Amino acid sequence: MATWPVIGHEWATDLLARAITGPAQTGGERRLSHAYLFTGPAQVGKTTLARAFAQAILCETQAGTPCGACRVCQRIAAGRYPDVQLVIAEKNTIQIDQVRALQIAAALSPLEGAYRIFIIREIERATPPAANALLKTLEEPPPQVILLLTSAHRDQLLPTILSRCQIIGLRPTPLGQIQAALETHWGVDPARAALLARLSAGRLGWAVNAHTDPELWQARAKRLDDLLALTAAGRLGRLAYTETLSRQGDAIERTLGLWATWWRDVLLVQQGLAAEIVNLDRRVQLAQQADLYRPEQVEAALEDLIQTLRRLRANVNARLALDVLALRLPRPAVV
Numbered sequence: 272m273a274t275w276p277v278i279g280h281e282w283a284t285d286l287l288a289r290a291i292t293g294p295a296q297t298g299g300e301r302r303l304s305h306a307y308l309f310t311g312p313a314q315v316g317k318t319t320l321a322r323a324f325a326q327a328i329l330c331e332t333q334a335g336t337p338c339g340a341c342r343v344c345q346r347i348a349a350g351r352y353p354d355v356q357l358v359i360a361e362k363n364t365i366q367i368d369q370v371r372a373l374q375i376a377a378a379l380s381p382l383e384g385a386y387r388i389f390i391i392r393e394i395e396r397a398t399p400p401a402a403n404a405l406l407k408t409l410e411e412p413p414p415q416v417i418l419l420l421t422s423a424h425r426d427q428l429l430p431t432i433l434s435r436c437q438i439i440g441l442r443p444t445p446l447g448q449i450q451a452a453l454e455t456h457w458g459v460d461p462a463r464a465a466l467l468a469r470l471s472a473g474r475l476g477w478a479v480n481a482h483t484d485p486e487l488w489q490a491r492a493k494r495l496d497d498l499l500a501l502t503a504a505g506r507l508g509r510l511a512y513t514e515t516l517s518r519q520g521d522a523i524e525r526t527l528g529l530w531a532t533w534w535r536d537v538l539l540v541q542q543g544l545a546a547e548i549v550n551l552d553r554r555v556q557l558a559q560q561a562d563l564y565r566p567e568q569v570e571a572a573l574e575d576l577i578q579t580l581r582r583l584r585a586n587v588n589a590r591l592a593l594d595v596l597a598l599r600l601p602r603p604a605v606v
């Protein structure tokens with residue numbers, strides 16, 4: 272039997288498959304909604320699942336599972352099936368023109384299959400006019416249209432959009448499953464697969480990107496090195512760094528998130544839980560760091576990072592928040 276081209280999220284694929292085939296006792300009547308919203312952390316697999324769902328709905332086998340082999344499944348996977356359209360942010364926002372184009376296409380009959388399916392990624396990036404226009408389609412969807420939305424920021428969406436969608440909330444995938452998938456499907460050696468799995472925090476897309484994109488990997492190394500350099504730097508050095516960092520947009524959150532894993536690891540080493548650390552490739556350095564700080568300092572640094580991330584998400588002035596963070600970074604207590 273064919274399986275979904277998705278790692279983890281079994282409950283979601285089961286639920287979606289049942290929506291396609293319908294429960295056996297009703298004679299297999301379809302129970303598809305007109306709109307689904309896939310939520311969950313960035314790179315956890317939302318778009319992958321949405322695309323697989325589109326395949327499952329339109330697959331020639333009509334088995335409730337994408338066969339992966341038919342012409343429909345293959346063309347959807349390649350982004351070349353005319354009734355499945357991907358809408359992504361242009362210049363960081365989803366604009367009203369994009370929604371209008373979608374509405375024009377949605378009003379037409381499907382070209383080949385039974386449905387026209389639109390996958391709209393990162394719906395929180397819709398401008399207010401675009402979100403309101405989309406709302407109209409969600410309220411009165413043409414019968415042959417299915418909208419699959421994704422968002423890593425459910426809290427930023429209009430309640431009216433949320434209420435019109437069936438919400439599929441994806442959780443991080445268990446690390447063992449990610450490690451096994453990296454070894455089996457991407458040929459990653461076990462030690463590196465274990466490291467990537469832990470760093471991924473359960474987001475397979477992140478792990479695969481980190482494996483295939485050396486730049487991403489180098490960026491991680493640089494961010495960790497920067498943190499160590501910052502703890503040794505004076506006030507001016509720290510502020511000069513945050514001036515640069517504050518202009519890096521989305522990368523700010525990635526930097527702070529990585530730093531949080533670092534302080535958490537230092538704390539774990541201090542508590543004799545070194546087996547639990549995430550940054551497995553930096554064991555030696557983490558052990559050194561654990562000796563340099565008092566646990567209260569590390570706890571405070573971690574708390575500061577979490578606070579700063581919260582402030583940034585609340586749209587406070589990034590420069591200001593980062594300056595405060597940098598100036599409060601601990602200095603080694605023991606030399």
Ligand SMILES: [Zn+2]
Pocket residue numbers: 330331332337338339340341342343344345
């Ligand atoms: Zn198929």
